[in-house]
Amino acid sequence: MxxxxxxxxxxxxxxxxxxxxxxxxxxxxxxxxTRTCWFCAAENPRTRNTCSFCNHHADDGPDTYLAPIPAAA
Structure with a gap:
C-alpha cells in the first residue's frame, strides 16, 4: 500500500x-x-524491476509484487 x-x-x-x-x-x-532487492541488484530487462529476495524477476504483470511504482504527481 x-x-x-x-x-x-x-x-x-x-x-x-x-x-x-x-x-x-x-x-x-x-x-x-527504489525496488532494488537487498540481495540481488540485477534488473529484469523486460520490466526494469529488480527481484524481491532473489525470486529471479517474477514480476511479469501489473498486479505482481514488483509492479512499477507510478511517477510522483
Missing amino acids: TGTEFRTLHGDPTTWTTTDIETQQNLAAIDHL
Whole structure:
C-alpha cells in the first residue's frame, strides 16, 4: 500500500487517529524508494524491476509484487 492509497481508503485526514497519521507518513516516506532487492541488484530487462529476495524477476504483470511504482504527481 502506498501513502496515497492509504489516504484514499481512510478518508478525511482530520478524523484520523495518531496511529493513522503515523502509518500514512511512514507509507509516504517509502513510496519513492527504489525496488532494488537487498540481495540481488540485477534488473529484469523486460520490466526494469529488480527481484524481491532473489525470486529471479517474477514480476511479469501489473498486479505482481514488483509492479512499477507510478511517477510522483
